[in-house]
Amino acid sequence: xxxxxxxxxxxxxxxxxxxxxxxxxxxxxxxxxxxxxxxxxxxxxxxxxxxxxxxxxxxxxxxxxxxxxxxxxxxxxxxxxxxxxxxxxxxxxxxxxxxxxxxxxxxxxxxxxxxxxxxxxxxxxxxxxxxxxxxxxxxxxxxxxxxxxxxxxxxxxxxxxxxxxxxxxxxxxxxxxxxxxxxxxxxxxxxxxxxxxxxxxxxxxxxxxxxxxxxxxxxxxxxxxxxxxxxxxxxxxxxxxxxxxxxxxxxxxxxxxxxxxxxxxxxxxxxxxxxxxxxxxxxxxxxxxxxxxxxxxxxxxxxxxxxxxxxxxxxxxxxxxxxxxxxxxxxxxxxxxxxxxxxxxxxxxxxxxxxxxxxxxxxxxxxxxxxxxxxxxxxxxxxxxxxxxxxxxxxxxxxxxxxxxxxxxxxxxxxxxxxxxxxxxxxxxxxxxxxxxxxxxxxxxxxxxxxxxxxxxxxxxxxxxxxxxxxxxxxxxxxxxxxxxxxxxxxxxxxxxxxxxxxxxxxxxxxxxxxxxxxxxxxxxxxxxxxxxxxxxxxxxxxxxxxxxxxxxxxxxxxxxxxxxxxxxxx
Amino acid sequence: xxxxxxxxxxxxxxxxxxxxxxxxxxxxxxxxxxxxxxxxxxxxxxxxxxxxxxxxxxxxxxxxxxxxxxxxxxxxxxxxxxxxxxxxxxxxxxxxxxxxxxxxxxxxxxxxxxxxxxxxxxxxxxxxxxxxxxxxxxxxxxxxxxxxxxxxxxxxxxxxxxxxxxxxxxxxxxxxxxxxxxxxxxxxxxxxxxxxxxxxxxxxxxxxxxxxxxxxxxxxx
Numbered sequence: 128x129x130x131x132x133x134x135x136x137x138x139x140x141x142x143x144x145x146x147x148x149x150x151x152x153x154x155x156x157x158x159x160x161x162x163x164x165x166x167x168x169x170x171x172x173x174x175x176x177x178x179x180x181x182x183x184x185x186x187x188x189x190x191x192x193x194x195x196x197x198x199x200x201x202x203x204x205x206x207x208x209x210x211x212x213x214x215x216x217x218x219x220x221x222x223x224x225x226x227x228x229x230x231x232x233x234x235x236x237x238x239x240x241x242x243x244x245x246x247x248x249x250x251x252x253x254x255x256x257x258x259x260x261x262x263x264x265x266x267x268x269x270x271x272x273x274x275x276x277x278x279x280x281x282x283x284x285x286x287x288x289x290x291x292x293x294x295x296x297x298x299x300x301x302x303x304x305x306x307x308x309x310x311x312x313x314x315x316x317x318x319x320x321x322x323x324x325x326x327x328x329x330x331x332x333x334x335x336x337x338x339x340x341x342x343x344x345x346x347x348x349x350x351x352x353x354x355x356x357x358x359x360x361x362x363x364x365x366x367x368x369x370x371x372x373x374x375x376x377x378x379x380x381x382x383x384x385x386x387x388x389x390x391x392x393x394x395x396x397x398x399x400x401x402x403x404x405x406x407x408x409x410x411x412x413x414x415x416x417x418x419x420x421x422x423x424x425x426x427x428x429x430x431x432x433x434x435x436x437x438x439x440x441x442x443x444x445x446x447x448x449x450x451x452x453x454x455x456x457x458x459x460x461x462x463x464x465x466x467x468x469x470x471x472x473x474x475x476x477x478x479x480x481x482x483x484x485x486x487x488x489x490x491x492x493x494x495x496x497x498x499x500x501x502x503x504x505x506x507x508x509x510x511x512x513x514x515x516x517x518x519x520x521x522x523x524x525x526x527x528x529x530x531x532x533x534x535x536x537x538x539x540x541x542x543x544x545x546x547x548x549x550x551x552x553x554x555x556x557x558x559x560x561x562x563x564x565x566x567x568x569x570x571x572x573x574x575x576x577x578x579x580x581x582x583x584x585x586x587x588x589x590x591x592x593x594x595x596x597x598x599x600x601x602x603x604x605x606x607x608x609x610x611x612x613x614x615x616x617x618x619x620x621x622x623x624x625x626x627x628x629x630x631x632x633x634x635x636x637x638x639x640x641x642x643x644x645x646x647x648x649x650x651x652x653x654x655x656x657x658x659x660x661x662x663x664x665x666x667x668x669x670x671x672x673x674x675x676x677x678x679x680x681x682x683x684x685x686x687x688x689x690x691x692x693x694x695x696x697x698x
Numbered sequence: 699x700x701x702x703x704x705x706x707x708x709x710x711x712x713x714x715x716x717x718x719x720x721x722x723x724x725x726x727x728x729x730x731x732x733x734x735x736x737x738x739x740x741x742x743x744x745x746x747x748x749x750x751x752x753x754x755x756x757x758x759x760x761x762x763x764x765x766x767x768x769x770x771x772x773x774x775x776x777x778x779x780x781x782x783x784x785x786x787x788x789x790x791x792x793x794x795x796x797x798x799x800x801x802x803x804x805x806x807x808x809x810x811x812x813x814x815x816x817x818x819x820x821x822x823x824x825x826x827x828x829x830x831x832x833x834x835x836x837x838x839x840x841x842x843x844x845x846x847x848x849x850x851x852x853x854x855x856x857x858x859x860x861x862x863x864x865x866x867x868x869x870x871x872x873x874x875x876x877x878x879x880x881x882x883x884x885x886x887x888x889x890x891x892x893x894x895x896x897x898x899x900x901x902x903x904x905x906x907x908x909x910x911x912x913x914x915x916x917x918x919x
Contacts (some may be wrong), residue, residue: 164890164903196892367854367886374889405801405838406885446797446836449886463796465835522892531892553860563856598855612858622835661755 129425129446131433132313136302139424147246147293148256150207152185152229153176157201157291159192159377160409160612167200169219173220174202177226185229185448191378193291197276197529202292204229208260208485210267215240234267242270242623246292249285250305250501278533279549284512285518286494287534290378295413298420301381305638307426309497313389314434317500322393323349328504331532335361335452335489336564336583336593336669338515344486348394351484356396358387361457362403362410362490365449366565367616368596371532372490373518373619376403376410380417384427384440385578386493389500391438394486399440399489402457405447415442449620451489453668454487456622465491467622468668491520511537515581515592523549525598526558535580538593542576545599552601559602563575564593566613569680570606589680606685607643609693613677614639621670626673631662634677647693652682704738713751713771717759719766733758734872763799781806782814788823792825796832809840846879847916850898854887862895866908869897872917879916 130136146153156171165231167189168454194200194685202225208514212234217225221238228235241262244263273279284290293300301307304590313322322386327342360383364372387399403411418440421427429437441489448466450456455469458480479485495517499507508516515537520619522532527549535544545551562570563580568590571578578584585592600609614636623629635658638651659675666672682689706714709720714737721729727733740750785802789795799818803810810833819826833839846865866884873880888896893905904912 159778160889164893164896196890199892365886367858368891370887370889405836431837444798444801445838446832447838448836461794463793463832465831484796499790522891524854524894526857529892530856530894566855596855598814598859600859604859609859612855612863639761 131425133238133308133315136307136311139299139302141303142254143297143299143301143400145305146186146188146297148205148207148258149186152183152207153205154185154187154229155190155203155294156187156203157192157195157199157203158189159195160407161192161374162199162201163200163409166219170200170202170217170222173219174226175221177223181226181230183226183230184558184588188294189296190293191290191295192374192532194282194287194374194534195533195649196531201240204234205258208258209264210259210270210272212267212270213240213243213273214238218448221542228327234270237316239270241273241276242267243273246304248304249283249288249498255304264652268494278531281535281539281543281547282373282533283518283536284534285498285510286382286491287378287520289382290374293379294360294418295378295380297419298381298424301379305501306381306497307385309500310385310388310392310426311432313392313500314432314436319349319393319395321424322389322500325499325504326393329495329499329507330504330514331492331499331507332515332582333489334491334495334519334595336591338569338592341488341492341634344476344488345390346392348396348484348486350383351477353484355398355481355483356394357480357483357485358390358394358396358399358670359454359457359461359475359485359487360387360399360490360493361452361454361487362401362407362450363457364404364490364594365447365452365620366567366594366596368522368524368594368598370404371406371522371595372418373407373410374532375490375494375520376407376414380414381421382494382497383414383490384417384421386429386496388438388498390429390488391494394435394484397437399438400461401440401442401450402445402461403442405445406478411442411444418442418655439653446620449616450622450668450670453670456668457487463602465622467624468670471614472669481658492542499622512579512581514583519580519592519595521580521595521597523597523599525561526552526554526601526604527599537581538574538579541578541580541597544580544597545576546594549599550599552599554601554603556603558599558600559604560606560609560620561599562590562598562600562642563596564591565596566616567591567669567676568593568596569604569676570600570609570684571680572684573617606681606688607639610678610681611636611639611643614674617670617674621674625666625671627665628667628674629660629672630673631666634658635678639678642689642692645694647689649693652689652693655679655682704741707745707747710748710751712747713748714746716770717751717755717767720763720770777807777811777813779782779813779817782817783821786818792822794827796822796824797836800833804839808844809842811843812841840881842881844881846901848881848883848898849873849913850883850885850888852886852888852894852896854891854894855895856887856891857896859886860894861906864866865895865897865906869913872913880913 178185202214202217244259245254248255323345331341332338332607362372395432450466451460453468456466460466475485511517518534520534529550533548558573582592618632621628663672789798815829873882897909
């Protein structure tokens with residue numbers, strides 16, 4: 128069926144609701160990359176087998192990731208009239224027993240993580256699904272409701288609202304929870320200027336690193352002259368940490384498609400590209416499947432919802448280069464050329480892909496768009512801080528007890544994020560340092576954990592919000608080794624275009640290796656500082672400008688670790 | 699029959715021998731003599747190119763042997779040139795299609811074979827040097843066929859902090875030896891930071907110590 132108007136969406140919404148809250152039984156398996164790594168594939172097969180063998184009528188389905196990476200594999204059971212029960216760390220040997228319990232209307236106490244009585248959505252007041260009908264059964268009252276858990280209580284789930292709940296392979300389920308209503312609203316009742324105005328009013332800033340205002344970027348592209356315009360979604364995500372883009376694409380691909388459609392409508396583009404990291408095979412599979420479904424429903428292609436707006440979408444698998452996070456290098460990669468940055472100006476908004484006006488937006492930025500269109504820019508700007516509005520997905524990794532990703536309002540204290548969600552260091556030792564925003568962010572000492580997670584505070588501390596990675600290091604971590612790790616990283620990833628970056632990093636690496644070997648002197652330290660300044664001044668893109676940041680931050684915050692390894696003069 | 703004055707170029711000799719294998723044994727020696735004579739006529743100053751062998755097959759070998767031999771040629775070195783041609787045709791456009799083509803080649807063969815790149819270069823009108831730079835500057839592509847075991851090690855920051863560096867150094871030692879059965883791949887993040895230090899051995903994810911045991915098992919074999 129082609130969706131032509133809001134009523135058509137309502138019909139599909141009902142179909143989707145029947146899947147999410149069925150009259151019988153729904154059993155879901157968290158099946159994103161993190162789940163598969165811990166055996167979700169086997170669990171899924173075992174569940175299907177056992178359900179058939181024990182003659183239980185159930186819809187066994189794979190869903191995305193809810194952020195609880197440490198508790199994977201996760202199995203959830205939704206039975207008509209009963210709360211949604213979540214089981215964590217489910218071993219495949221227990222699946223038979225679990226199905227037996229489900230059949231008997233019981234639950235498995237030793238595996239249960241939490242229960243969920245109702246589904247809330249940022250799109251609507253009240254609840255969108257009431258799982259529980261009547262009174263809560265006595266037997267279940269001992270299980271904690273999810274909103275009572277630190278992990279969920281302290282999150283503000285906006286862009287990740289559907290992750291782990293809906294099947295990424297069923298468009299009906301996305302639509303059931305309000306999907307594509309923002310597109311319908313924009314196409315039927317808003318002018319392109321109005322859409323851009325809402326985005327500007329939301330004060331949404333790019334989630335990739337630089338934090339450029341999204342509304343301003345769109346406006347520049349809207350007014351730029353060009354026969355054709357393009358929307359490019361940057362899902363390159365080359366940071367060496369948990370992939371939140373991967374997770375979003377694997378859990379809720381239609382959200383990205385909807386965001387891109389609205390962006391295309393607003394700036395007057397007819398074509399869009401999603402650039403996906405080369406190793407994200409599952410994400411590629413799911414986004415491609417989602418695109419086919421959207422096309423079938425008439426939500427992609429010609430004359431969408433009879434509005435006269437046409438938009439086509441292509442997915443491009445990247446070649447694997449960190450520098451593709453930089454928007455002009457990404458454009459080069461899309462054109463099949465070498466991943467190196469172009470001089471700016473001209474900015475992509477006026478001269479981008481194939482010389483045409485182009486907006487390049489981070490995947491997470493685009494995921495915010497449907498919500499802004501539905502709820503208004505003013506509503507959105509009320510979340511977070513005055514200058515850093517909205518939420519940010521933060522991935523916790525490194526020496527952290529619970530590796531996970533969470534969505535929190537900007538402005539939350541980093542210490543709270545680390546203790547509430549990460550539960551401290553995995554080793555149980557003291558946290559010595561952390562790094563925010565990926566390799567280009569400086570390494571900060573533990574006392575900086577009191578900073579707030581927003582663009583301003585982090586850049587003032589010479590770190591950055593960047594992609595939202597939070598890497599935790601405990602007191603046993605050798606800071607010089609970390610500096611070397613990042614310098615090696617940049618040496619690998621420099622595209623070689625600018626001499627100061629290409630050669631500068633190589634020299635930094637040599638000097639650093641010398642210091643680690645005990646050959647360094649105080650003069651080497653001042654040489655590093657001088658070189659870093661030249662690299663920052665003369666490199667074309669952020670990679671070269673920030674390549675020395677990790678090393679400089681170690682020198683600044685952990686000088687004692689360097690000094691003890693310097694050669695004593697005359698020794 | 700003597701071939702003292704003949705100089706074989708590229709895979710031409712291997713192709714010649716491969717061709718004779720398709721011929722029934724009873725008549726093989728006769729064919730060998732006749733075809734060799736023909737090749738010598740075609741060659742200039744005794745230098746035989748791959749194309750000469752193909753020409754001889756086309757002109758002198760009857761069906762169905764001819765088709766079988768040509769097919770066998772296309773599969774030599776594990777690279778089915780028909781497949782390469784199919785892949786190139788699947789992606790229209792010029793430069794902008796290259797990265798998709800390279801991915802398709804690598805998915806098919808496990809690496810980007812030189813002979814396939816040559817064909818891409820000819821069919822798309824792109825310099826071979828440009829292709830080589832693309833293949834070597836992007837991390838996704840390999841120019842060598844993978845060995846029996848592919849070990850993908852997470853070289854992400856999260857895994858490094860939890861001891862991934864030491865795992866990597868040890869593996870580098872083990873994989874570098876001559877006759878090693880391991881192709882070592884370093885990647886930025888495997889997306890399962892909960893298992894760090896994480897690595898993938900032939901498609902299966904392992905964490906820390908269990909990975910060590912698995913690798914020792916492989917090397918012990």
